[in-house]
Amino acid sequence: MTRYASVLDLIGSTPIVDVSALSPKPNVTILAKLEGRNPAGSVKDRIALSLVDAAERDGLLIPGKPDQVLMEPSSGNTGIALAMVCRLRGYHLKVVLPSNVSPERRQLLLAWGAEIIDSPGSEGSNGAVARAKQLSDEHPEWIFLYQYANPANPDAHYRTTGPEILADVPEITHFVAGLGTSGTLMGVGRFLKEKNPDIQIWAVEPPSGEMVDGLRNLDDGYIPPIFTDNHGAELLDRKVVVRPRESVEWTRRFTEVGLFVGLSSGAILAGAVKCANTVPDDETATIVTIVCDDGWKYLSTGAWSDDIDDVVERAKKIIYF
Amino acid sequence: MTALVRIPTVLRPAMGGDTAVAVEGDTVGEILDHLTTSHPDVKSQLLNADGTLHRFLNVYVNDDDVRYIGGVDAPVSNGDEITLLPAVAGGTL
Numbered sequence: 216m217t218r219y220a221s222v223l224d225l226i227g228s229t230p231i232v233d234v235s236a237l238s239p240k241p242n243v244t245i246l247a248k249l250e251g252r253n254p255a256g257s258v259k260d261r262i263a264l265s266l267v268d269a270a271e272r273d274g275l276l277i278p279g280k281p282d283q284v285l286m287e288p289s290s291g292n293t294g295i296a297l298a299m300v301c302r303l304r305g306y307h308l309k310v311v312l313p314s315n316v317s318p319e320r321r322q323l324l325l326a327w328g329a330e331i332i333d334s335p336g337s338e339g340s341n342g343a344v345a346r347a348k349q350l351s352d353e354h355p356e357w358i359f360l361y362q363y364a365n366p367a368n369p370d371a372h373y374r375t376t377g378p379e380i381l382a383d384v385p386e387i388t389h390f391v392a393g394l395g396t397s398g399t400l401m402g403v404g405r406f407l408k409e410k411n412p413d414i415q416i417w418a419v420e421p422p423s424g425e426m427v428d429g430l431r432n433l434d435d436g437y438i439p440p441i442f443t444d445n446h447g448a449e450l451l452d453r454k455v456v457v458r459p460r461e462s463v464e465w466t467r468r469f470t471e472v473g474l475f476v477g478l479s480s481g482a483i484l485a486g487a488v489k490c491a492n493t494v495p496d497d498e499t500a501t502i503v504t505i506v507c508d509d510g511w512k513y514l515s516t517g518a519w520s521d522d523i524d525d526v527v528e529r530a531k532k533i534i535y536f
Numbered sequence: 537m538t539a540l541v542r543i544p545t546v547l548r549p550a551m552g553g554d555t556a557v558a559v560e561g562d563t564v565g566e567i568l569d570h571l572t573t574s575h576p577d578v579k580s581q582l583l584n585a586d587g588t589l590h591r592f593l594n595v596y597v598n599d600d601d602v603r604y605i606g607g608v609d610a611p612v613s614n615g616d617e618i619t620l621l622p623a624v625a626g627g628t629l
Contacts, residue, residue, distance in 0.1 A: 288625075339624060339625070340624060340625035341624050341625045343625070344625045363625065396625075418601075420594070420601070432546060432581060433546060433547075433581050433582075433590055433592045433593055433622050434592060435546075435592075435622075436591075436592025436593070436622045436623040436624060437592070437623060437624055437625045438591070438592065438623050439625065448603060451604060452604065453600065453601075453604045453605075454594075454600070454601035454603070454604050455599045455600055455601065456596050456599050456600075456601070456619065456621070457599070489599060
């Protein structure tokens with residue numbers, strides 16, 4: 216086995232596994248890139264390291280200087296990944312977290328020494344972003360990396376995730392990923408399109424609007440600046456919505472191929488299956504999807520063991536993505 | 537063609553509290569025209585002055601975001617479900 220000097224050196228170079236047993240069509244191969252293998256447990260390890268490295272390069276953060284504070288809105292995984300990186304680099308992290316995320320996420324943040332600032336659960340991620348912006352204005356001394364607008368987020372995927380996928384799967388025809396900050400889709404999508412413009416980039420979006428009570432009107436909506444900066448509307452070929460029931464069903468079906476994954480990965484697989492169904496019978500296709508994280512953080516949701524109707528109802532109220 | 541349009545929470549007060557309404561039309565544009573004719577209060581929330589979709593509004597025909605399948609010209613079939621969703625910071629399920 217390879218010997219590593221730091222846990223941070225374990226980020227990236229994740230394995231890809233064939234999950235075509237779940238493909239609805241024999242002519243369509245589906246491959247899953249297992250981002251849960253990253254040391255803090257999710258795809259967000261890549262951007263957390265990239266954001267902190269960029270801030271150090273730009274002089275926003277000074278390694279070794281005491282009492283430096285970072286603040287970031289996150290529904291979980293970015294905060295957890297940043298907490299691990301900050302612990303190793305000696306920075307204090309404050310995470311603005313919607314109050315209705317799964318309890319495991321809260322505990323992981325605390326485990327790595329992050330401080331949690333609650334934002335109203337009913338306002339979802341929009342509320343956390345809005346609160347973080349307000350806190351940033353009030354505390355200009357806090358470093359606000361702002362994953363939704365920071366080019367170091369898609370850049371991590373342009374430099375690492377995209378090249379890894381193309382090296383392992385040169386025959387890729389479609390890339391399917393979730394649309395959160397849009398960092399994965401913008402970074403990987405831009406890289407793949409530059410190498411082969413015929414590769415189709417599909418975004419999967421959960422129907423999150425229903426639970427965001429904090430929206431007073433549509434003008435309170437939010438499009439991540441990195442989506443606009445990277446010309447996301449032109450880069451994407453298709454965007455499909457996946458409903459909570461499909462997400463839970465496909466999260467469960469992942470276990471048929473031996474994978475225990477988080478609910479967003481079930482949503483993305485549901486999107487990959489929709490994508491596979493558009494491939495004509497006389498053509499072949501190779502779809503690469505992202506498994507964002509493993510299932511451990513979601514055990515308290517009962518997603519694998521409870522009645523699916525109950526799980527779906529709870530999924531509408533708790534942030535999993 | 538008749539489609540069922542699902543109304544998001546944020547638009548329900550301006551639409552009499554309805555969660556879904558049946559609307560006639562052969563394209564997304566026609567459906568939205570008919571919807572805003574019968575509910576004029578929501579027109580500025582759905583469409584820009586030039587008839588394009590509001591920046592923070594996502595419209596889906598069944599599962600597909602219409603921006604990637606023809607925009608307001610996207611065809612609608614009988615029985616299709618049209619979902620209006622506000623754009624939000626990524627991250628909920």
